[in-house]
Amino acid sequence: MPIDAVSNFFNWIVFVVNFMWGRIPFMLDGAKLTVYIAVMAFILGNLIGIVMGILRVSGVSILEAISTLYIETIRGTPLVVQILIVYFGIPIATGIRFDPVMAGILTMGLNSGAYQAEIVRSGIKGIPRGQLEAAESLGFTYWQSMRYVIIPQALRIVIPAFVNELATLLKDTSILIIIGVHELTRRGQYIAAWSYRYFEVYITIAFIYLIMVLIVSRIARLIEKKVRIPGLGVAGGRL
Amino acid sequence: MTDNILVIEDLHKSYGDLKVLKGVSLKVTKGETVVIMGPSGSGKSTLLRCIVRLVEPNSGKIWIDGVEVTDPKTDLKEIRKHVGFVFQQFNLFPHMKVIDNITLALTKVHGLDKEKAEERALKVLKKVGLEEKAYAYPGQLSGGQQQRVAIARALAIEPKLILFDEPTSALDPELIGEVLITMEEIAKEGKTMVVVTHEVDFAREVADRVIFIDHGKILEEADPEKFFTNPEHPRLKSFLKRLLERV
Numbered sequence: 001m002p003i004d005a006v007s008n009f010f011n012w013i014v015f016v017v018n019f020m021w022g023r024i025p026f027m028l029d030g031a032k033l034t035v036y037i038a039v040m041a042f043i044l045g046n047l048i049g050i051v052m053g054i055l056r057v058s059g060v061s062i063l064e065a066i067s068t069l070y071i072e073t074i075r076g077t078p079l080v081v082q083i084l085i086v087y088f089g090i091p092i093a094t095g096i097r098f099d100p101v102m103a104g105i106l107t108m109g110l111n112s113g114a115y116q117a118e119i120v121r122s123g124i125k126g127i128p129r130g131q132l133e134a135a136e137s138l139g140f141t142y143w144q145s146m147r148y149v150i151i152p153q154a155l156r157i158v159i160p161a162f163v164n165e166l167a168t169l170l171k172d173t174s175i176l177i178i179i180g181v182h183e184l185t186r187r188g189q190y191i192a193a194w195s196y197r198y199f200e201v202y203i204t205i206a207f208i209y210l211i212m213v214l215i216v217s218r219i220a221r222l223i224e225k226k227v228r229i230p231g232l233g234v235a236g237g238r239l
Numbered sequence: 240m241t242d243n244i245l246v247i248e249d250l251h252k253s254y255g256d257l258k259v260l261k262g263v264s265l266k267v268t269k270g271e272t273v274v275i276m277g278p279s280g281s282g283k284s285t286l287l288r289c290i291v292r293l294v295e296p297n298s299g300k301i302w303i304d305g306v307e308v309t310d311p312k313t314d315l316k317e318i319r320k321h322v323g324f325v326f327q328q329f330n331l332f333p334h335m336k337v338i339d340n341i342t343l344a345l346t347k348v349h350g351l352d353k354e355k356a357e358e359r360a361l362k363v364l365k366k367v368g369l370e371e372k373a374y375a376y377p378g379q380l381s382g383g384q385q386q387r388v389a390i391a392r393a394l395a396i397e398p399k400l401i402l403f404d405e406p407t408s409a410l411d412p413e414l415i416g417e418v419l420i421t422m423e424e425i426a427k428e429g430k431t432m433v434v435v436t437h438e439v440d441f442a443r444e445v446a447d448r449v450i451f452i453d454h455g456k457i458l459e460e461a462d463p464e465k466f467f468t469n470p471e472h473p474r475l476k477s478f479l480k481r482l483l484e485r486v
Contacts (some may be wrong), residue, residue: 130326130328135332136319139320144348148343196327
């Protein structure tokens with residue numbers, strides 16, 4: 001009996017590999033769209049995050065209030081609901097219509113911006129007070145101190161957190177199936193619905209996501225090495 | 240005008256209910272080296288920070304070279320341009336090479352062009368004996384070397400006054416000497432210095448005057464000879480007893 005079980009399992013593997021092999025180009029096209037959306041959303045989120053993160057610690061109460069309002073609102077509501085608002089709600093309210101991919105990038109970028117703002121803020125807060133004191137004692141204004149001394153160090157510290165955010169985005173793009181974006185997960189749904197091989201298909205899809213995330217963290221390590229401050233242990237780490 | 244570089248009049252500072260400075264008055268003349276001693280928490284660091292308003296005093300007046308620092312109309316940048324500050328924790332900018340640590344303020348605050356700034360940076364680095372480390376990063380230097388770079392950074396702005404806040408307290412014992420020697424050389428060149436330190440030998444040999452602060456007040460002020468051999472205030476006597484036992 002165990003022999004049978006082993007050979008059954010073996011046959012199943014051969015079948016899955018054969019079956020999936022033919023679908024790889026179709027799935028990879030979806031994966032490309034997934035990467036595109038994630039990267040564009042990450043860049044948008046990065047710009048928003050850096051601006052909002054700096055406003056949050058600007059010391060100007062109106063700017064801090066704006067940034068706090070943005071961050072709290074986005075983080076306090078579900079991503080799925082935000083997607084539904086942008087894709088279905090905004091066209092009706094304003095007449096501005098986005099195609100699904102654009103709506104996806106926009107929503108995920110705005111969403112990620114709030115989380116990246118918190119990352120930037122924590123990075124700035126992580127720089128020892130003495131750095132600002134030293135810069136100000138040299139005659140720099142608060143903004144000059146931020147620009148030349150604090151922010152360059154803070155951005156180095158938060159690189160791992162940024163990468164983590166990109167990996168999260170790669171995975172979270174899968175919920176764009178609710179507005180019909182033809183990304184990786186959506187394409188899995190097609191193949192599964194047509195072949196009834198739900199288990200095999202979704203395992204393969206999961207595997208592709210895993211590989212993409214692993215590649216991203218690999219690239220991250222290279223970047224960290226590149227921007228490492230000589231004489232300090234980790235990127236931006238303190239003595 | 241007299242040749243007072245620094246005048247402090249009846250300075251008060253409190254954090255909430257905690258009164259840190261309770262009416263400090265002090266004059267420092269051009270070329271003088273004044274050492275401030277006192278137990279931790281006595282207000283020494285706060286006093287230094289108030290001088291360039293890194294900490295805002297509650298009341299009292301401060302003049303640097305005749306300009307009132309405490310006047311709300313005074314441009315702080317103009318004051319800080321002429322006062323060097325050396326910190327206990329060095330506070331070099333770790334993401335910049337040594338030379339850039341020094342030239343940054345020269346180009347962005349003092350308006351020197353890059354070439355002039357680098358020339359001056361190399362000159363002050365030579366003075367502290369670290370010319371060959373110009374293109375290293377602070378993290379690649381020992382603590383003593385980092386502090387000497389910090390001193391060079393303060394010197395580069397050609398300050399009228401340099402403030403030292405326990406410059407050797409964060410250093411391993413074997414690295415203290417090189418920093419003190421550097422400071423002594425600067426003092427001998429006639430720079431005006433106010434130094435908060437626990438280094439008795441430095442105070443004895445380099446200071447023109449030693450000041451004892453405790454509980455936010457100046458309790459004694461004397462030349463080093465008298466300060467260490469014939470102190471008057473009982474609190475200074477017990478402070479010195481504790482300090483000298485430690486050595």
